[in-house]
Amino acid sequence: MPLKLPFKQVDVFTSEGFKGNPVAVTNCLDIDESQVTTAQLQAVANWTNLSETTFIFKPVDPTNDYKLRIFTPKNELPFAGHPTIGSCKAYLEFTGKLGSTTSVKQECGVGIVNLTVTTDRISFQGAQTTMEDVDSIAVQEYCSALGDDIEAVATSKLLRTGPDWVVILVKDAKECFDCNPNMDKIIEISARNGHTGIILGGKKEGSANDYEIRAFAPVVKVEEDPVCGSGALGFIRYLNHLNKFKASQTINISQGGRLGRNGQLTCLINVHDDDSVTYHVGGDSLTVIEGQILL
Amino acid sequence: MPLKLPFKQVDVFTSEGFKGNPVAVTNCLDIDESQVTTAQLQAVANWTNLSETTFIFKPVDPTNDYKLRIFTPKNELPFAGHPTIGSCKAYLEFTGKLGSTTSVKQECGVGIVNLTVTTDRISFQGAQTTMEDVDSIAVQEYCSALGDDIEAVATSKLLRTGPDWVVILVKDAKECFDCNPNMDKIIEISARNGHTGIILGGKKEGSANDYEIRAFAPVVKVEEDPVCGSGALGFIRYLNHLNKFKASQTINISQGGRLGRNGQLTCLINVHDDDSVTYHVGGDSLTVIEGQILL
Numbered sequence: 001m002p003l004k005l006p007f008k009q010v011d012v013f014t015s016e017g018f019k020g021n022p023v024a025v026t027n028c029l030d031i032d033e034s035q036v037t038t039a040q041l042q043a044v045a046n047w048t049n050l051s052e053t054t055f056i057f058k059p060v061d062p063t064n065d066y067k068l069r070i071f072t073p074k075n076e077l078p079f080a081g082h083p084t085i086g087s088c089k090a091y092l093e094f095t096g097k098l099g100s101t102t103s104v105k106q107e108c109g110v111g112i113v114n115l116t117v118t119t120d121r122i123s124f125q126g127a128q129t130t131m132e133d134v135d136s137i138a139v140q141e142y143c144s145a146l147g148d149d150i151e152a153v154a155t156s157k158l159l160r161t162g163p164d165w166v167v168i169l170v171k172d173a174k175e176c177f178d179c180n181p182n183m184d185k186i187i188e189i190s191a192r193n194g195h196t197g198i199i200l201g202g203k204k205e206g207s208a209n210d211y212e213i214r215a216f217a218p219v220v221k222v223e224e225d226p227v228c229g230s231g232a233l234g235f236i237r238y239l240n241h242l243n244k245f246k247a248s249q250t251i252n253i254s255q256g257g258r259l260g261r262n263g264q265l266t267c268l269i270n271v272h273d274d275d276s277v278t279y280h281v282g283g284d285s286l287t288v289i290e291g292q293i294l295l
Numbered sequence: 296m297p298l299k300l301p302f303k304q305v306d307v308f309t310s311e312g313f314k315g316n317p318v319a320v321t322n323c324l325d326i327d328e329s330q331v332t333t334a335q336l337q338a339v340a341n342w343t344n345l346s347e348t349t350f351i352f353k354p355v356d357p358t359n360d361y362k363l364r365i366f367t368p369k370n371e372l373p374f375a376g377h378p379t380i381g382s383c384k385a386y387l388e389f390t391g392k393l394g395s396t397t398s399v400k401q402e403c404g405v406g407i408v409n410l411t412v413t414t415d416r417i418s419f420q421g422a423q424t425t426m427e428d429v430d431s432i433a434v435q436e437y438c439s440a441l442g443d444d445i446e447a448v449a450t451s452k453l454l455r456t457g458p459d460w461v462v463i464l465v466k467d468a469k470e471c472f473d474c475n476p477n478m479d480k481i482i483e484i485s486a487r488n489g490h491t492g493i494i495l496g497g498k499k500e501g502s503a504n505d506y507e508i509r510a511f512a513p514v515v516k517v518e519e520d521p522v523c524g525s526g527a528l529g530f531i532r533y534l535n536h537l538n539k540f541k542a543s544q545t546i547n548i549s550q551g552g553r554l555g556r557n558g559q560l561t562c563l564i565n566v567h568d569d570d571s572v573t574y575h576v577g578g579d580s581l582t583v584i585e586g587q588i589l590l
Binding site for chain 1: 297302306312313314317338339341342343344345346479554555581582583584585586587588589590
């Protein structure tokens with residue numbers, strides 16, 4: 001007998017339906033994880049054809065809220081940004097805890113991810129973000145693949161936030177929004193260097209902390225990700241490296257306009273009293289489809 | 296206020312969940328078509344990221360059952376095969392007519408499509424199938440893009456069944472199943488010749504009418520369609536051209552194995568008493584997700 005489980009498809013980083021990034025979420029809280037196989041979950045994710053499909057299980061450690069398993073159409077991921085926010089929203093709705101919970105602990109492949117819930121927003125704290133130098137010739141090659149006049153205005157870095165993103169900052173938001181990358185070239189450069197893809201960013205004119213970003217990962221079959229949580233995480237980590245902020249900063253990021261989406265990410269570079277820094281990515285989300293799935 | 300409408304995601308050409316080709320279907324029978332815009336419907340289809348997303352409206356002519364609008368993530372289509380079968384299944388479930396209806400008339404961009412419903416299968420009659428010659432050099436180029444030893448065993452034709460498919464018959468089902476096409480080359484050849492893609496087919500050893508087919512359409516961003524109704528329609532039309540059948544034939548087609556699917560299409564070349572021929576494509580289907588969508 002197939003299992004009939006509660007299902008939601010949540011739109012993330014938007015308050016308007018179909019303008020964000022979707023994630024398909026199945027509620028497995030009332031079954032045991034041993035009742036399904038990894039192959040079965042992978043088959044669902046391959047079939048939904050979304051960038052990510054998730055499954056919420058009972059937590060291994062009962063002091064956490066739930067365990068999340070995240071799949072792309074091809075493989076299982078230790079972490080992903082927008083699926084974490086969308087799955088947390090679905091969890092709060094599935095369990096009737098929306099409105100009464102302000103903090104959530106999610107178990108996933110990278111460990112425990114801490115989420116903060118306010119009336120209009122869910123945000124996650126980046127659990128795993130390392131920054132490394134990246135070969136300057138590879139950056140030049142990426143810039144030339146992004147367009148004739150594209151130039152990095154600061155030394156690019158490789159941000160490992162789950163995916164491995166090369167972050168490239170260009171002169172402004174317009175240059176970022178307008179660029180028309182050559183995907184074949186990006187595939188070749190990414191494959192040769194072992195990168196997932198590029199996070200391209202530019203500051204909005206006249207603003208202090210408002211940016212446009214775009215995420216290109218054609219080598220993993222995602223030409224352009226509409227709204228990308230792990231990319232935003234890498235991007236704000238990189239901004240703090242460039243600016244060495246002494247006080248906490250809210251960074252507002254728009255993404256997805258070129259794909260007809262209107263993603264809005266509200267990010268926080270949190271500078272603590274002991275000078276340690278934590279990175280937080282958040283946004284609105286909206287359940288668009290709800291019902292049951294036959295697993 | 297957003298509209299909350301009944302929604303189903305149906306798996307087509309399979310009786311086992313996640314082994315066929317999915318279509319997302321919204322029931323708009325209880326609203327007026329003027330309550331939604333084409334841009335809105337297109338945005339839903341862009342967001343679901345499925346090869347097709349459909350919307351069932353009241354028929355224009357009340358002697359028909361419903362009007363179907365079919366969208367890919369990029370554009371609206373006059374007709375598509377698996378979405379027609381999945382949407383008919385959803386229509387019968389939405390209206391409680393499953394089990395009591397044996398024939399359904401669907402209005403869509405190509406006109407009226409006639410569907411036949413039996414206990415275990417829904418099939419559609421091909422409304423628009425024209426066959427044309429195709430440049431033999433293009434066919435040779437396709438064969439070389441499909442693999443070193445791939446050779447057409449009969450003169451290929453261009454089948455216009457909605458999409459424009461070049462049908463290539465190879466020596467057997469194994470050659471079809473095993474081939475590893477070069478997608479970049481197929482994109483280049485398809486773009487230059489104005490084709491949607493290739494239907495590759497081969498007969499199963501020892502069988503009379505059992506075939507394996509595969510559908511490649513990378514130029515429209517579908518590298519390989521898991522299970523393809525319009526492709527099967529073109530394929531059986533082509534088989535009848537080759538064989539000039541004097542009596543009706545059931546053609547059993549498998550598709551999608553290389554993508555982890557297990558699509559089964561039951562097709563009929565119906566030779567009528569007056570020697571006219573109609574072409575029918577059918578299969579099982581299964582509602583995997585059901586609930587509501589917020590439009």
